[in-house]
Amino acid sequence: MGTPQSSRADDLPVLFDARERLPRPDLSGLLRLRFLTTTDFPPFNFADQTGRLSGFHVELARALCAELGIEAKCQIQALPFAELEGALDGGQGDAVMAGIAVNDDLRGRFAFSRPYMQLPARFARHKQAAFAGEDANALFGRRVGVVSGTAHEAMLRAFFPNIEPVGFADRDRMLEDLKGKKIEAVFADSLQLSFWTAGEASGGCCALLGGAYLSERFLGEGLTIMVRRDDPALASAFDSALAALSRNGRLQEIYLRYFPYGLF
Structure with a gap:
């Protein structure tokens, strides 16, 4: 059955081989590149206090356009x-770029870049x-909260x-019980837990335990x-640009x- 990969590093795990040089299709003939996202997935994509699109995905899209040399042709719409x-x-x-979970159905209808982040x-x-x-290992034989019916x-x-x-039934109830010490530990999404433990909602009650699991x-x-299935060149261009941003540290910087508290 295997074991999950555990990481204790604060850095974003490298998903691109630094020695690999991916082919970069010529996009000079592209009239424009329109990224689609949402405003309801902070800190990945959201509207800031002025209503301006912000977030990890928005900044990454701009960095990709800069790396591909097509900044003037890029647009981002929510x-x-x-x-x-x-x-x-x-x-x-x-x-x-909106955190869409890739599945077999989508694979049959669209093309995708390589992953740039794991959750x-x-x-x-x-x-x-x-x-x-x-x-x-400290949780051996202990009761640990988890939301029922989830992948977690x-x-x-x-x-x-062990x-x-x-x-x-839901994450809010689970975290309330952890805060009230009705349960001593929980297992959940790293993104949610990292912001909750560091935020006001937890009241400083709790901390992350051990590393992250993939x-x-x-x-x-x-x-x-995600791109249209008939546009594989664009997916390849994204792969090449993502690899370059990974190598030069720009992806880590964004x-x-x-994610100042880290996911890993």
């Missing part, structure tokens, strides 16, 4: 999430709870059989850029700006 696929398919945009799972613990260590529950059961899962089987292959 739509409701449910309209993204239809808008791309209908030619209202050329690329979607891991993590444990969080109550600071007043006594544990024998600071990693998952399936992952917890599969990879941590932990007793305690199911919750599993393509349960958590998917990661965040990618990541740290929007």
